[in-house]
Amino acid sequence: MNHPQEAARFLANAKRAKWHDEALWFVRSKRDMAAADIPEWEQLRQQASQIKAHTIANLKTYLQQFEQKATDLGAHVHWARDASEHNTIVQSILRDHGARRIVKSKSMLTEECQLNPHLENAGFEITDTDLGEWIVQLRNEPPSHIVLPAIHIKKEEVGELFHQKLGTRQGSADPDYLTESARNTLRKSFLQADAAITGVNFAIAETGGIVICTNEGNADMGTGLPGLHIACMGIEKIIPRAEDLALFLRLLARSGTGQPITAYTAHHHGPRPDGQLHIVLVDNGRTEILKQEAFRNSLHCIRCGACMNTCPVYRRSGGHSYGYTIPGPIGSILASARDPKAFYTLPYASSLCGSCTDICPVNIDLHHQLLAWRSEITRQKILPLPKRLAMAALSHLMRRPRLYRLFGAISRSIGRAIPRTLLYCRFNVWGRQRELPPLPKKSFRRMFQQEAARREEKQHEK
Amino acid sequence: MRVGLFIPCYIDQLYPNVGIATVRVLERFGVDVDFPENQTCCGQPMANIGCDRAAAPLAEQFFATFRHYEHVVCPSGSCTAMVRHHYQKYLGHHEGFETLRNSVYELCEFLTDVLHIGPLEGDFPHRVGIHQSCHGLRELRLAESSERVAKPFSKPHSLLESLRGIELVSLSRGDECCGFGGTFAVTQEAVSCSMGNDRIRDHEQAGTEILTGVDMSCLMHMEGLLRRQKKPMRVMHLAEILCQSGAHCR
Secondary structure, eight states: OOHHHHHHHHHHSHHHHHHHHHHHHHHHHHHHHHHHTOTTHHHHHHHHHHHHHHHHHTHHHHHHHHHHHHHHTTOEEEEESSHHHHHHHHHHHHHHTTOOEEEEOOOHHHHHTTHHHHHHHTTOEEEEOSHHHHHHHHTTOOOSSSSSTTTTSOHHHHHHHHHHHHOOOTTOOOHHHHHHHHHHHHHHHHHHOSEEEEOOSEEETTTOOEEEEESSSHHHHHHHSSSEEEEEEEGGGEESOTTHHHHHHHHHHHHHTSOSSOSEEEEEOSOOTTSEEEEEEEOTTHHHHHHOGGGGGGGGOOOOOHHHHHOHHHHTTOGGGGOSSSOHHHHHHHHHHHOTTTTTTGGGSOOOOOHHHHHOTTOOOHHHHHHHHHHHHHHTTOSOHHHHHHHHHHHHHHTOHHHHHHHHHHHHHHHHHSOHHHHTSTTOSGGGTSOOOOOOSSOHHHHHHHHHHHHHHHHHHO | OEEEEOOOHHHHHHOHHHHHHHHHHHHHTTOEEEOOTTOOOOSHHHHHHTOHHHHHHHHHHHHHHHTTOSOEEESOHHHHHHHHHHSHHHHTTSTTHHHHHHHEEEHHHIIIIISOOOSEEOBOOSEEEEEOOHIIIIISOSBOOTTSOSOOOBHHHHHHTTSBTOEEOOOSSTTOOOSOTTTHHHHTHHHHHHHHHHHHHHHHHHTOSEEEESOHHHHHHHHHHHHHTTOOOEEEEHHHHHHHTTOEEO
16 A cells, blocks of 8 residues: 555546545535534534543443443344454344345445455345445445545446446436436345345444434435344444434534435334344454554544545545545544554655644544654654654754754755756656755855844944 | 744755844844754654654754743744644653743744734735645644634734735635645655645635745745746745835834
8 A cells, every 4th residue: 555656646637636626625615614503613522522532431331331221122232353253243143034135324334344245255145225335336446435435436437337237328427317227226125135234323322222324314224124234333433322412413414514414314222123133343453542542532533524525635635545444534543553554654645734633523633643653653663764764864964053054055055056957857756846946045044143243243333 | 022033944944035034023023033053953854754763852952942032933833833732742851841832933923922013014015825834723723724613813814914005815725735744745746736736726816926824835835836837926935025015013
C-alpha cells in the first residue's frame, strides 16, 4: 500500500478527480447547513464525546449489561475475538438454520471481517442490498466510502454495469430508471432470502435493543421478510441509555449526509415473535486500541463519514487509495492500529489541516492522532531510514546556529548561480509544478543586524 | 514594551522582507524588538514527520533562547502552534515551559489580543484575498473555522478591513487547506499541488489581486504554482500589507 502513488494515479484523471472532490464537497456543504440549524451543535459534540469516553472506560460493564438485557428479550448474543471467529459464528448460525440465500444491509464491520468472500467460498449466496454497496458488489470491488460506498462511480458507469448485469437499456444513465431496475431485482433477492444480516449503529446497554439506520429501508426489508436476523457489531457501538440515542441520531445523520435524521431508523428489541435474532459482538483489535491512551478515543467513532467528506486529501485521492476498509482520516488511524507497517503511508496522507477534527461529531482529535501515529511509525523504525537520517541531519544542522547561517548563505548563493535546468532537475520534486522562491542575497538576520548597526551609528553621531 | 522576535527559519532564509516588515509593524505600534541570534528552527518539520528525537533538541534550544521574554512574537501561525500545542511532550518537564508557551504569539494575535489595537488607518487600494492557514485557524483559532457552529470572527480580516481602499474578497471555500503541509508538499506532491491549484482558482474567481495570509509557507507553495503558471496574482504576507499600507492606530 502506497498512498501517494495511488493518489497520484487517481489525480491523473483531473476531470474525474475534480468531479469527485465536488461531489463530496456538496455533501460537506449539506452537513454545514444541517449542523448550523442546531445552535447548540458544539455542546452536542462535547456531550457525545463525554458519553463515548464514559462508555469506553466502562466498556466491560456496559457490554455485559447489554448481553443480559438482549438475552432477556430473547436474542442470542455471541462474542467474537476477531474477524475469523466472527465469520465462523455467522456461518454456523446460517448452517444451523439451513439458510443459503442471504440479504445483507450495510455493515462496515462485515467489510472489515471480509464476511462476503468467506460466505461465498462456503457456498452461500449473499446480496448487498444497499444500492451503493450492491453496485460495488456487482463490480467486484470494495466500497470507497463508508456512507457513500459508490461515490467514486459515475451514473453512466452504473448504467453500463446494469446494462451488462441486469439487462437495462444500453446507454441509459437516468437515475430514476436505474434505481427502479435495481429495486425490482433486489425485491426478488429479499423475497427469496433465507436470512438477513445487518450492521448495528447503536446498541443500548440499558434496554438490550439495537438500532439500525438506513436511508433506503433495505435493512428493514431484510429483517422484515426472513425469520432469521443476524446483527453484527463492533463492541464500541454500545451506548449506555436509551435517552442517549437521540443525541447520537441527530449527530450521525446531520454529520453524515446533512439530513436531520436517517430516513429509516429501526429499533429492534429482541427477535420478531416468529423469528430469531442473533447479535455478534466483535472485538477484532478494539481492546488493543483501548489499551493505548493516545488512540483510545478513535473508538468514539460513529462511522458518519464526515471526516472523509471534509478531508481535502480524501476528496482528491478517492477511498480506494487508502487500501483499507475504512478510508480517510479515521480510516488511516484504524488501519495503523491494525498494521502500522503495511499502512505506514496513511498517517502521512494528511496535510494536518485539522478540518477532520473540527467536523467530527464526537470530537475525536483526528489530526493529532495522525501525528501521534507518525511518531509511533518513527519510533518503531517503520519510516524508511533515509527519511529518518535526513531529519536527524537537519536537526543537527539546526542545533548549530552558526553552521545553519553558513549553510543557508552557501545554499542560497549556489541556488542563484546554478543553471535553471540543474536547479529544476528531476530530483527537485517541489519544482515539478512549482517555482522555488527567488533566493535572496541576505538572510533576515543579516538585514536585521545591519539595520541595528546603522541605528547604533546614528545614535553615536548624535 | 520589548518582545522577542521569533522568525521561522524559512522566513529568515527565503523571505527576509517578511521579517523586516514584521519588525516595522511592531515598531510602529511602539514595541521594541529583540532578535535573539541563537534561534534557528522550531523543529516542526521533524515533529510532523514523527521524528521526535530530532525535534526535541530544537524545542530545548527554543526554550533556552526565548524563556526570558515576557512576549515572543512570530509572523507564522504554524510555528506558533508548534510551540503552543506540540512542545508539551518535549518540554513538559521544564519549570517555566507553561509560562513560555503562554508568552508566544502569532503576529495578528499579538496585535489584537495583547496590544488591543483598534481599527487601523492606512491605505491599501487593492482586492485582497485572505488565505486562512490551517494551523493559525484550527490550532490558534485566529478565526472561526467553517466546520464549527459558532459566531464567525477573523483576526486577519479585522486587521485589514479598515484600511482605505481595500476590498476583501469572499471565497466559495473560505478556509480549505492549500495543501502545503510541510514535507507533505513533497511526499504527496500530486495531492498538494491539486489542492493549491484549487485554492488559486477560488481566489481567481473571487477576483483576488493580492493573496495574503499569516503563513509564508502556504503562500510560498501557492506563489510557486502561480509563478510557474505565469499568473498575475501577487502574494504578500499580512505583515507586508500592514507595513506597506502605513497602517497605524486611529
